[in-house]
Amino acid sequence: MVRSFVLLLCGPLLFASPMHVVGQADASRHPANSDPVYLVIRSDDAGMSHSVNMALERLIATGLPVSISVMFPTPWYQETVDILKRHPEVSVGIHLTLNSEWKRSQIDRARGSGLKIDYVDYHMGTAVRYPEFREITERLAKEYGLGMSQYFGETRHDPQYSAAPRDKTDSLVTMVNRLKPRFNLVVTHVGIDDAELGALLDMNTSGPLPDMSKNRQGELDALTSQRFGEAIKARNVRLITYRQVIEMQGLKSMRRPEDN
Secondary structure, three states, X not given: OHHHHHHHHOOOOOOOOOOOOOOOOOHHHOOHHHOOEEEEEEEEEEOOOHHHHHHHHHHHHOOOOOEEEEOOOOOOHHHHHHHHHOOOOOEEEEEEOOOOOOOOOHHHHHHXXXXXXXXXXXXXXXXXXXXXXXXXXXXXXXXXXXXXXXXXXXXXXXXXXXXXXXXXXXXXXXXXXXXXXXXXXXXXXXXXXXXXXXXXXXXXXXXXXXXXXXXXXXXXXHHOOHHHHHHHHHOOOEEEOHHHHHHHHOHHHOOOOOOO
């Protein structure tokens, strides 16, 4: 089982060297003693469907610094790649999908896409749920020169996920007002509420949501809302991407989260 897991993920060595991102704040130049509040906006499931990709394109168009996690084995991943190639300022991650029967190496496919890959994370937590899987994922991230989401001391938030669509903006604004200094992460799942996404069922075993398409549309609306932007500005929260986190901290600073 473990050997199959390695084959699923592994491919030729890929090094992701940190570089300055044009059009985003250079967070590394802020004084170290100012106790800044940083927030990474990570949006998952890119490539899951056309409607998810269109929502991500709208999110990117706002100019918010975002980190997009791509499901490279999915049918719509190539459209995701085309979108991201037009936006090199976006930090790109591999959203490892190990709860499906994907036979092709995901890291290999990501490497061959032509995108700059900065980090890995894990769909539904499968890649880090079992000790043997976690160790392999950590080893591959090190070999490929990639960061791992939640390995830089980030405090994770996602209050909007379980909130009703109409309440998602309120939940994000409340979250912003409670952020503590240093690194924070909000994990998001956006989509367009259309016939394509509306035909899909949420089969998440840890808490499926009814009306998934409406919930994903609600997350997009909340992230792009004026109130969310005003809350970020009022708290002087510095939005950064995982590419910038890696620039600031370095890959050697990564540590396994204490709750895992």
